[in-house]
Amino acid sequence: MTTFQTSNISLETANRLIDRAIGEALKGDFAIVASVVNKDGILIALKKMDHSVTGPVEVSIKKARTAALFGFNSQEFGKIAQPGQPIYSIENTNGGMISFGGGVTLLKDGKVIGALGVAGASVEDDERIALLAAGSGQFS
Template sequence: MSTAPQTFISYGPPVSLDIAQRVAGAAEAEARANGWPMVIAVMDSAANLVVLHKMDHAQIGSVEIAQAKARSTVRFKRPTRVFEEALAAGGLNLRLLATEGACPLEGGLPLMHEGRLVGAIGVSGMQSTQDAQVAAAGAGAL
């Protein structure tokens, strides 16, 4: 019986302010292109906030949610969509509700450099799929 080796994601050096601003800027450009008022949070590989960007007319509640998405992504080394899909599936996955810091809302993505997690972006303000679209534009700028 053959088993494939597991691949583990390692944490890398923290994302710099320059890079975090570039990521947030790309996310903002995507949000503006669609007319979506968003909050964009970029955290480093230790889940420290590097950039928090609240666009005009973004709902105040999204400030905390964007940060929660980015923090969850760093802590658990995965996009927040994984948690959203697991909860939607129900059953034993509902145990996730007891996992402190796991944000089950799409819109949090890891920032990877040379195969290592150097930070995360979290976006909130619209529907989860739209948040994810804006986060992907930001992550793509890395």
């Protein structure tokens, strides 16, 4: 059997993170969508809770893609993507980005292996849920 070293997040880990996010959402009576992308921004897993509206599906993916492609959380990305800031309007690149909270990077040995995106609650709750679900964001 051949063993492959990967610098991407596994499907098993992606599903575990999404399940954690859903668990946190249930505590607040939120109906969210949670997604995980790999380091290249490719969707690995997505779950849409019952009673969640459809709009957050794409938003959760874009939050995760933003974090993965740029290597930092979407909330931090938003701070430099505002009018008058260095990368204003960058959200229009790479098929669309999200410059507000809810997308968190996932790291292994200090390198991005993917990202988790949460959408469907308030921006503040999306961010909180994503951070709680990701834990330290460090994976071995």
